[in-house]
Amino acid sequence: MADQTSSSGAIAKPKSTATDNSRWAQTVDHFKREWQLYVMLAPTIIWFIVFLYKPMYGLQIAFKDYSIFRGVAASPWVGFEHFETLFSNDQFIRAVMNTIKISALNLLFGFPAPIILALMFNEILHATYKKTAQTIVYLPHFISSVIISGIVITAFSPTAGIVNTVIGWFGFDPVYFLTQPEWFRPIFVGTGIWQEAGFGSIVFLAAIAGVNPSLYESAVVDGANRWQMMWKITIPSILPTILIMLIIRIGNIMEVSWELVILLYQPATYETADVVNTWVYRQGLQSGQYDLAAAAGLFNAVVAFVLVMTANSLSRRFSRTSLW
Amino acid sequence: MAGVELEGIVKAYGALQVVHGIDLNVAEKEFVVLVGPSGCGKSTTLRMIAGLEEITDGTLTIDGRMMNRVAPKDRDVAMVFQNYALYPHLNVADNMAFGLRIRKMPKDQIKSTIADVAEILGLTEYLERRPADLSGGQRQRVAMGRAIVRHPKVFLFDEPLSNLDAKLRTQMRAEIKRLHNRLGVTSVYVTHDQVEAMTLADRIVVMNDGAIEQVGTPMELFNNPANTFVAGFLGSPPMNQMRGTLTDTGAVIGDAEIALPGQINGHAGRDVIVGIRPEHVTLLPSEQSSALPIALDLVEPLGSEALLHARHGDTAMVFKAETHGSIDHLSGVDTVHVPAGLVKLFDAETGRALSLGA
Structure with a gap:
């Protein structure tokens, strides 16, 4: 304390130290008081470090001539060579275009599906019927993608599948749906909706449940019918949730559920079915071109990052709603 | 303008009866306040008048027409809610226009009606703002404005001042009284605040446990309470x-x-x-x-x-x-x-x- 007041020049530094000490003491106090919360938070942080941050070290192989014998550090740098290879590769360009097309279809049909479902559930007044219907549409989410794809393959089978059986009733020849490129995307998007729309509707149902009931009562007194209430109250009220979910969805736009693609596609349908992640899988794991696959994966991540940033800032600008 | 008549009004949820045969006659242009402790059935009674709750038994008449089975929109009543019930995504003008657009009023007529009512309520400069950008008192005025633009036969108020602080409540109380004197619309007002009841009402209806304890002018009830409940409820x-x-x-x-x-x-x-x-x-x-x-x-x-x-x-x-x-x-x-x-x-x-x- 004597130092702090001895001269005007000496005041600033001890003051700053005192502030730092005080902040440090506050932080220590805070940890002592709230340590249980940090213990609960720790597994998530560790998970992120181990599975998401530590692997980033390996991203550098996208810029190296990687050899598993030399290791990541010892492999020589090659700059953007792999990216040049990627963009001169027709199959990769096709995979990018397929990813964009499938994602666009998913966004167009798959994104509104849970919202529509939630709005429909909200209109069901019979409690038992509502619960039963909800359970039925939630169920596919809990079934493994392997089983889901098995069901789809069976349903579209040209010999015993239900779809071709129905087509046969009308006198048409069976269609080999899963071997024809033009049918892959509708089947894939439809399967995704069937599997996830129900479960996805939970978020929107929760948002609907949060709408102030007196808004509806006021509208009823004003003379609004159920349709008008849905359009003029429910949808605008859950719009912030819709936008948040849309931003998240846009962030995942390059992450087409590729396990389902792998389970449903075959060389005959690569033309429309092969997406970036399946191409990376084939190049990286099956052909051993880890550096090229890493470059493709990095490209995917950068595109997703740019998209999610853009969507977030657009949403913040136009609707005052954003993820961060 | 119209009177409201309740004859033997009963409300029951299954076996649980919460309103036990209420008889009340609200005269044309009268301002009647239903007052009582929480859970006494006053809001339920108001909601039955609005059509938001079904009437289990008894007869509700508005302007001489039986309303038991009539949809809320056809009762020609407007309601002001406790939490204002303003649409957060609409600005003040659109909030006030909501009921008029639903009723397909011509656009120019909606515009002029809103301008008139906004002028009365001092909301003209706030018409473009959203509810989140308004103070509690301004939101309350918008909620009243939304009711007023409809030019209904009956105003229903469900504890409209209970979310305001004491000072603002006193101001808004006076505004409501002035508005009623100006518009002369039959009004039924629910509150648990006996000061609001005393200051606003032409007649007060004191309710307790789903029944009416006493009906009369504020001074009648203050000077000659019918029972110990009314005596203990009114007066501060x-x-x-x-x-x-x-x-x-x-x-x-x-x-x-x-x-x-x-x-x-x-x-x-x-x-x-x-x-x-x-x-x-x-x-x-x-x-x-x-x-x-x-x-x-x-x-x-x-x-x-x-x-x-x-x-x-x-x-x-x-x-x-x-x-x-x-x-x-x-x-x-x-x-x-x-x-x-x-x-x-x-x-x-x-x-x-x-x-x-x-």
């Missing part, structure tokens, strides 16, 4: 109620006797509840007053007057006294004087007001 602080026994000349409370000349007429020995309004006692004796010894607990200064918290025997009481700028002279008070003509008597068993002088 409420009427002091003490158990006592009648004698030939008055009522004995503990070890004191309050003289009630000419009020007893042969009911000596009857157990009663003696009601004394806090503001009716005096510190100095007056004509026909009786001394009531008290043990003073606490003096609460309110400015021009003070509340004296005291006990007489086991009974706690509150009295009001003028301060004349100081409370020093109140700290030694050990006796208050009760004027005979202002004492109320209630039956000790039923709680009903007694009129024994006749």
Whole structure:
């Protein structure tokens, strides 16, 4: 304390130290008081470090001539060579275009599906019927993608599948749906909706449940019918949730559920079915071109990052709603 | 304009009856306030008038037309809700226009109606703002504006001021009163605040446990409460109620006797509840007053007057006294004087007001 007041020049530094000490003491106090919360938070942080941050070290192989014998550090740098290879590769360009097309279809049909479902559930007044219907549409989410794809393959089978059986009733020849490129995307998007729309509707149902009931009562007194209430109250009220979910969805736009693609596609349908992640899988794991696959994966991540940033800032600008 | 008539109105949820046969006649242009403690059925009654709750039994008539099975939109009523029920995604003008657009009013007519009502309510400069950008009082005015633009036959208010702070509540209370005087629309207003009820109402309906306890003008209810519930509900602080026994000349409370000349007429020995309004006692004796010894607990200064918290025997009481700028002279008070003509008597068993002088 004597130092702090001895001269005007000496005041600033001890003051700053005192502030730092005080902040440090506050932080220590805070940890002592709230340590249980940090213990609960720790597994998530560790998970992120181990599975998401530590692997980033390996991203550098996208810029190296990687050899598993030399290791990541010892492999020589090659700059953007792999990216040049990627963009001169027709199959990769096709995979990018397929990813964009499938994602666009998913966004167009798959994104509104849970919202529509939630709005429909909200209109069901019979409690038992509502619960039963909800359970039925939630169920596919809990079934493994392997089983889901098995069901789809069976349903579209040209010999015993239900779809071709129905087509046969009308006198048409069976269609080999899963071997024809033009049918892959509708089947894939439809399967995704069937599997996830129900479960996805939970978020929107929760948002609907949060709408102030007196808004509806006021509208009823004003003379609004159920349709008008849905359009003029429910949808605008859950719009912030819709936008948040849309931003998240846009962030995942390059992450087409590729396990389902792998389970449903075959060389005959690569033309429309092969997406970036399946191409990376084939190049990286099956052909051993880890550096090229890493470059493709990095490209995917950068595109997703740019998209999610853009969507977030657009949403913040136009609707005052954003993820961060 | 229209009157509202409730005949034997009952509301039950399954086996649980919450409103037990209410009879009430609200005259055209009248401002009636339903007041009572939480859970007394006042909001349920209002919601039945609005059509938001089904009427289990009885008849509801608005403007001479039975409304039991009529949809809310066809009852020509407008309601102001406790939490304002403003659409957060719409600005003030669109909130006010909501009901008019639903009813397909021409656009230019909507515009002029909103401009007129916004002018009345002082909302003209806020028409483009969203509810989140308004203060509590402004939101409340928008909620009223949305009701007013409809030009309904009946206004229904469901505790519209309860979310406001005390100062704003006083301002808005006066605004509502002025608006009613200006528009002259039949109004039914629900509140649990007896001050709102007293200041706003042409007539007050005091409800308790799903039934009406008393209906009358504010001063009728204040001066002649029908029972101990009404006596205890209206007035701030409420009427002091003490158990006592009648004698030939008055009522004995503990070890004191309050003289009630000419009020007893042969009911000596009857157990009663003696009601004394806090503001009716005096510190100095007056004509026909009786001394009531008290043990003073606490003096609460309110400015021009003070509340004296005291006990007489086991009974706690509150009295009001003028301060004349100081409370020093109140700290030694050990006796208050009760004027005979202002004492109320209630039956000790039923709680009903007694009129024994006749």
